[in-house]
Amino acid sequence: MTETAAGRPLLEVTAVTKSFGALVAVNRLSFTLNEGEVLGIGGPNGAGKTTLFEVISGLSPATAGSIRFAGQDITRASAEAICHAGIARTFQLNAAFDSLTVQENVEVAAQFGRANRAVPGLRLDRHARAAVETALEITGLTERRNRVAAKLPVIDRKLLMIAGALATEPRLVLMDEPVGGLTPGEIDRIVALVERLRAAGRSIILIEHVMRFLVQLSDRVLILHHGEKIYEGAPKGLVQDAQVVDVYLGQGASKRLATYLESRT
Secondary structure, three states: OEOOOOOOOOEEEEEEEEEEOOEEEEEEEEEEEOEOOEEEEEOOOOOOHHHHHHHHOOOOOOOEEEEEEOOEEOOOOOHHHHHHHOEEEOOOOOOOOOOOEHHHHHHHHHHHOOOOOOOOOOOOOHHHHHHHHHHHHHHOOHHHOOOEHHHOOHHHHHHHHHHHHHHOOOOEEEEEOOOOOOOHHHHHHHHHHHHHHHHOOOEEEEEOOOHHHHHHHOOEEEEEEOOEEEEEEOHHHHHHOHHHHHHHHHHHHHHHHHHHHHHOO
16 A cells, blocks of 8 residues: 555545534544555445445535545535546446447546546547456456446446446546445455456445455455444454444354454464
């Protein structure tokens, strides 16, 4: 893990709050992410995890606090500007243009996800075409490039979202429940993909309820509850934290996770 050239973390979230009227979804949350690091975020439903992604990506700006990315304040930046700055994300639901092919979906991301275009044009430039090919290859979708998105199975739709994110050539990828609803074998495919991205130096924040996936890939884990941080540290410390066990894991899941962590040492 390395910091940015300026000696600062790649992402700095400082005392961020997001309120919806009287409901405080994220409450004075602070954390940092170094370049090349994988941060896993877990917590019960309603803990504020996806809302946090909405805030970081600019879809729902923070009520208070600040967010800095690569040394620049993006707290009030638009979603478009944040994407162009180098933050891409995927969603819980399988978002895609259903009537377009796999390749066409990724081309849209490559064409518009990296910079504003006064005259969009009808053809991709050489750089965008290369970004599309790289994204298809790393996600294993090259042979499915001509399939219409609406007809893809769940695993391929999740891979398509990741391919679209990668086509924007981001420094940071936010993945919201990338293995939700997948079989164990399909989860292993996403694990291998994230490991390839990590090996290439990509910075990643993962939200996931599948704890085997989260602890296997994360350098650090952040657990939220009612919008507040209740744990931040190494994955192995999760099962030793009484509050995490009480409000999130439960005794049974905690024992299974402890066995899994022991098997990896």
